[in-house]
Amino acid sequence: MAKTLTQEFVKGLWDEVPPFRLVLGLCPVLAVTKAVENGIGMGVATTFVLVCSNVLVATLRKVIPSKVRIASYIIIIATFVTIAELLMQAYTYPLFKKLGIFIPLIVVNCIILGRAEAFASKNGILRSLLDGLGFGIGFTLSLMALAAVRELLGTGDLTFWEKPIQIMGPWFQPFSFMVEAPGAFIALGLMLCLMNLVGKK
Amino acid sequence: MREMIKMVIVLTILATFSGSLLAAIHSKTKDRITNQILKFVKGPAIRKIFKEASNDPIVDRFDIKDGDETRSFFVGVFEGEPRAVAFETFGKGGYGGEVGLMVGIDVKEDKVVGVGVTTHAETPGMGAKAETDPSFVAQFEDLSLEDPFKVTQDGGTINALSGATLTSRAVSLAATEASGIYQKLKPQIEEKLKNFKK
Numbered sequence: 001m002a003k004t005l006t007q008e009f010v011k012g013l014w015d016e017v018p019p020f021r022l023v024l025g026l027c028p029v030l031a032v033t034k035a036v037e038n039g040i041g042m043g044v045a046t047t048f049v050l051v052c053s054n055v056l057v058a059t060l061r062k063v064i065p066s067k068v069r070i071a072s073y074i075i076i077i078a079t080f081v082t083i084a085e086l087l088m089q090a091y092t093y094p095l096f097k098k099l100g101i102f103i104p105l106i107v108v109n110c111i112i113l114g115r116a117e118a119f120a121s122k123n124g125i126l127r128s129l130l131d132g133l134g135f136g137i138g139f140t141l142s143l144m145a146l147a148a149v150r151e152l153l154g155t156g157d158l159t160f161w162e163k164p165i166q167i168m169g170p171w172f173q174p175f176s177f178m179v180e181a182p183g184a185f186i187a188l189g190l191m192l193c194l195m196n197l198v199g200k201k
Numbered sequence: 202m203r204e205m206i207k208m209v210i211v212l213t214i215l216a217t218f219s220g221s222l223l224a225a226i227h228s229k230t231k232d233r234i235t236n237q238i239l240k241f242v243k244g245p246a247i248r249k250i251f252k253e254a255s256n257d258p259i260v261d262r263f264d265i266k267d268g269d270e271t272r273s274f275f276v277g278v279f280e281g282e283p284r285a286v287a288f289e290t291f292g293k294g295g296y297g298g299e300v301g302l303m304v305g306i307d308v309k310e311d312k313v314v315g316v317g318v319t320t321h322a323e324t325p326g327m328g329a330k331a332e333t334d335p336s337f338v339a340q341f342e343d344l345s346l347e348d349p350f351k352v353t354q355d356g357g358t359i360n361a362l363s364g365a366t367l368t369s370r371a372v373s374l375a376a377t378e379a380s381g382i383y384q385k386l387k388p389q390i391e392e393k394l395k396n397f398k399k
Binding site: 063064065067068071072075076078079082083086087089090091093094097 | 204207208211212215216219222223226227230233234237238240241
């Protein structure tokens with residue numbers, strides 16, 4: 001193995017950070033980043049599913065026949081998504097209501113299936129765990145960053161645990177289109193541009 | 202051939218395992234989820250209907266079996282006596298499917314105390330106003346159960362929300378259904394209320 005364990009973890013945070021570098025899994029990225037809180041919720045749920053499915057896929061990688069591997073991965077992923085859905089419903093109901101359909105849609109998030117297929121099916125359990133954790137945290141941070149930009153410009157507030165904190169003064173006229181769908185595309189595009197400028201070698 | 206059998210076995214074991222795991226978690230979280238829905242979906246509607254009640258209607262509830270269904274009734278205590286119940290019904294034909302309606306009924310006088318929309322998938326700004334616009338649901342207040350719950354277009358007394366006749370009709374249907382259920386179950390409801398400790 002060329003990469004150390006630390007590198008496996010860190011690559012998901014910057015070098016291959018899902019929404020910006022790989023430009024994968026954009027559906028939740030665009031849809032739920034209306035508020036920082038939603039972004040964190042979605043990110044944590046995705047991280048949970050990603051870590052669990054990566055570990056299980058890595059554990060079973062020698063047992064699963066390659067012809068039915070995708071079907072097996074989908075079963076594994078769908079199981080963890082349903083677990084996440086039930087737990088969120090039981091413990092964080094208001095957040096569950098806000099994220100709505102995007103929780104079950106984690107099943108089709110290509111980051112998760114992508115990591116299962118491209119990484120966990122070829123690597124050991126510890127490496128897969130770190131890979132999943134790195135990508136999950138990278139995904140969560142990206143969602144938070146995007147949501148913070150959109151919420152700040154769109155409403156002038158940042159929401160944490162149901163409490164909006166006013167950041168901008170009363171002079172601020174919110175660009176309310178930033179919290180609508182077009183704002184998601186514009187904010188994502190600008191952030192991609194920024195990331196490319198910073199990461200240019 | 203051996204590979205085929207292995208594929209079947211692996212998938213079967215995976216699916217069985219996943220199914221039983223989910224069943225276990227579902228049964229563990231079921232009660233909590235019901236409570237959360239009570240608190241965040243039905244709770245606000247019930248509190249709005251019974252705003253002058255002296256008890257907590259969400260805690261004081263009882264179930265009655267209606268055919269195959271079990272319905273939950275929430276008790277409202279007014280002026281020291283339990284005289285009203287609220288329960289949820291669903292009206293078909295909303296723009297985005299069924300509209301859930303919590304209906305509070307005064308058992309003494311057989312009239313509506315108030316109604317509140319619980320679940321819906323109506324258009325924001327149009328049909329969704331049924332939930333957010335208090336003046337729409339206020340039209341149901343104090344109506345006798347003998348009155349027909351119909352929008353004016355259908356010859357009733359309820360002014361439909363502008364641009365959302367379908368939603369208004371679904372709400373009226375839900376109220377009509379509630380009235381039917383209430384009349385059918387009235388003996389049992391009165392029985393339960395009599396045993397209700399103040």
